[in-house]
Amino acid sequence: MKSSRRTWLRNSLAAPCSLALAPLLSLRTGLAAAAAAPAYAIVMNSGEASVSVIDMATRKVLRTLPTLREPSHWALTPNRKELYIADASGNALFVVDPVKxxxxxxxxxxxxxxxxxxxxNRYLVVNALRLNHVDVYRADDLSLVKRFAVGKMPSHLDFAPDSRTSYNSMQESNSLVALNLTDMSVRWTTDVGKTPAGVLWHKGKVLICVMGADHVAEVDPANGKVLRKIKTGVGPHNIFLAPDKKTLYVSNRIGGSLVALDADTFELRRTYPFRAAGPDDIAIAPDGKIWVALRFHEQVAxxxxxxxxxxxxxxxRSPHGIFLSTQLAHTGPITAEVL
Known part of the structure; x- marks a missing residue:
């Protein structure tokens, strides 16, 4: 009887600890599953309503998944179980298993x-470029919380680390808009130059690609003031932070190049020419290779x-967003801008 009581007591005392460890064990299990699975590149072909699945080891297209109309960008759900692919004029999220x-x-x-x-992980913010509004949905059930009509052709976005603000570029309005996600109001709107696109929060500032010019604008998140212009090349479209946090990559879609900037000084380190291929979104593999969607060449480099x-x-046709399943091995948030 005493032995049984000791066993019951020991198990009872251990239970809270086991419960506390459950999320960590779940994450470890998920990371292990991702590491054991084949590595895939998932490419969104905006021009032909399809997604290409590439074996990263053999560089072969294994299959093509049909979407409704126009797949463009992606977001990984907080539990990492689903990859949402924005199917713009299809008015849908195409949902993909990111491991398989x-x-x-x-x-x-x-x-x-x-x-x-x-x-x-409270909200999913969506730029509806064709319909000219920004939608804020609850992340758990995708119910609409707020619709903002704040400019023409909402393009790209990123968040302040405290989740209180979303920064959204308006391509046809030549502006950047700061949306308050606490009270669902507009903090400020500022003119940043012709045809702004990619947005990235970086070291307390907001960086935005000015596609109608030759630079990335550094913006004060408090008031929208443009602090400086960082020259990168003709038609910068999107900006990405490398996993080591030491390099920023900017895709000059019009000029046909990818450039590497020092993440601290913004000094131009190197230019990678892709001629007239229209480099767009990128992803970085564990071996350091950079996967680049070539928007104008129906290819990935x-x-x-x-x-x-x-x-x-x-x-x-028109490869746009790109996701690598190897990114699932990373801890912390996984977004298209922070690789």
Whole structure:
């Protein structure tokens, strides 16, 4: 009897600790599963309503998944179980298993072009480029919380680390808008130059690609004031922070190059030319190779940043967003801007 009582007491005392460890064990299990699975590149072909699934080891397209109309960008759900692919004029999220790179289904949503989960995982913010509004949804059930009509052609977005503000570029309005996610109001709107696109929060400032010019604008998040212009090349479209946090990559879609900037000083380190291929979104593999969607060439390039040489893989028309399943091995939030 005493032995049974000791066993019961020991198990009872251990239970709270086991419960506390459950989320950590779940994360470890998920990371282990991702590491054991084949590595896939998932490429969104905006021009032909499809997603190409590439075996990262062999560089071969394994299959093509049909979407409704116009797949563009992606967002990984907070639990990492689903990859939401924005199917803009299809008015849907195309849902993919990020480990198996297989289709799960669609969720109806108005004109999603660029999208992202707030860092606190409370909201999913969606830029509806064609319909000229920004939508804020609850992340858990995708119910609409607020619709903002704040400019023409909402394009890209990023968040303040405290989740209180979303920064959204308005391509046709030449502006950047700061949206207060606490009380669902507009903090400020500022003119940043012709045809702004990619947005990134970086070291307490907001960086925005000015596609109608040749630079990235650094903006004060408190008031929207443009602090300086960082020249990168003709037609900068999007900006990404490397995993080591030491390099910023900017894709000059019009000028046909990818440039590497020092993440602290913004000094131009290197330019990688892609001629008239229209480099767009990128992703970085564990081996350091940079996967680049070539928007105008129906190809994805796999770039060796040391040698500057690259190989290409044929995909669908107008490849746009790109997700690597190897990113699932990273801890912390995974977004398209922070690789």
């Amino acid at each position: 790179a297989s289709a799960i289904g669609h969720k109806t949503i108005a004109d999603p072009y660029q999208l992202g989960f707030s860092p606190d 796999v770039l060796d940043p040391e040698s500057g040489k690259y190989e290409t893989i044929d995909v669908g």
